[in-house]
Amino acid sequence: EPEVTQTPSHQVTQMGQEVILHCVPISNHLYFYWYRQILGQKVEFLVSFYNNEISEKSEIFDDQFSVERPDGSNFTLKIRSTKLEDSAMYFCASSPGRGTEAFFGQGTRLTVV
Amino acid sequence: AQSVAQPEDQVNVAEGNPLTVKCTYSVSGNPYLFWYVQYPNRGLQFLLKYITGDNLVKGSYGFEAEFNKSQTSFHLKKPSALVSDSALYFCAVRDSGGYQKVTFGTGTKLQVIP
Numbered sequence: 001e002p003e004v005t006q007t008p009s010h011q012v013t014q015m016g017q018e019v020i021l022h023c024v025p026i027s028n029h030l031y032f033y034w035y036r037q038i039l040g041q042k043v044e045f046l047v048s049f050y051n052n053e054i055s056e057k058s059e060i061f062d063d064q065f066s067v068e069r070p071d072g073s074n075f076t077l078k079i080r081s082t083k084l085e086d087s088a089m090y091f092c093a094s095s096p097g098r099g100t101e102a103f104f105g106q107g108t109r110l111t112v113v
Numbered sequence: 114a115q116s117v118a119q120p121e122d123q124v125n126v127a128e129g130n131p132l133t134v135k136c137t138y139s140v141s142g143n144p145y146l147f148w149y150v151q152y153p154n155r156g157l158q159f160l161l162k163y164i165t166g167d168n169l170v171k172g173s174y175g176f177e178a179e180f181n182k183s184q185t186s187f188h189l190k191k192p193s194a195l196v197s198d199s200a201l202y203f204c205a206v207r208d209s210g211g212y213q214k215v216t217f218g219t220g221t222k223l224q225v226i227p
Contacts, residue, residue: 004156031213043157043203043217056214091156095213101147102215104157 002026004105006092012111013082021077021108023092032075033093033102034067036060043091049075082112115140117206119218126194127226134189134221136204143209146187148178151201151220160202163187164209174198194225 005024013019025032034046047057049067066078075094079086089109093102116139126132138144145164149157161172168180178189187204204218 033213033215035217042219043205045214045216048213050213058214093157098213101159101162103159104149106156 004092004094004103006090006105006108008108009106010109010111012113015084015112016081019079019082019110021079021090021092021110023075023077023105024073025075025092025094026096026103027073029094029096029103031055031095031097031102032067032069033095034077035091035093035104036088037091037107038088046077079110082110084112086110087112115144115206115208115214115216117204117216117218119202119204119221121221122219123222123224125224125226128196129193132189132191132194132198132223132225134202134204134223136187136189136218137185138187138204138206139185140206140208144187145207145209146178146180147205147215148172148176148187148189149203149205149217151203153200157203160189194223196225196227199223199225 007022032049035043037043045058047061048055064080068076089107091107092105095102118137147162148160151157160176161170163170163180171177176191201220201222203220205215207215
């Protein structure tokens, strides 16, 4: 069964450093997302990406965040200068079209120290 | 703005008994509704969805949910709970006419007692 793959599973970084989280969505999907979950709390939407551009973003997704689909298979989330409060589980997801469910990866646990 | 409410932080049920996890929603247009389950240190697994059609939708692992438009609810149910159903359950909604953003509830921890 196809699945969304995220790497690494756990990333530790120092405050102020840049971090890139990697995702390989399901191959025939068209919509891509990043969500985050702080310590078992609510799952929060960050950004959606369609047709090689951001289609929607939340207020959390400020100038420190960016996304990229560099090669047609990977979908990355970059945080330019990490803060302690960026520590969370980051989930990548993809869906084949509008009105369909999103399939989530296993997540990357980001710890900023 | 769209929102989801899961009024119960935790639901306890005895194994073999029916279970219900409650969810209410708010959207400006027609809703697309979803249930996801999260096991410890794992990602979100899709259980079921309501897009259109029958109000009672059936999903994975024997779960079902009933869409009630007048009460703006989408409660998750299962006739007979298993200990392995113990997990964190998230209800989610998006506006059918809007963007792709899906809004999640705060989650309900289901504890099935042997």
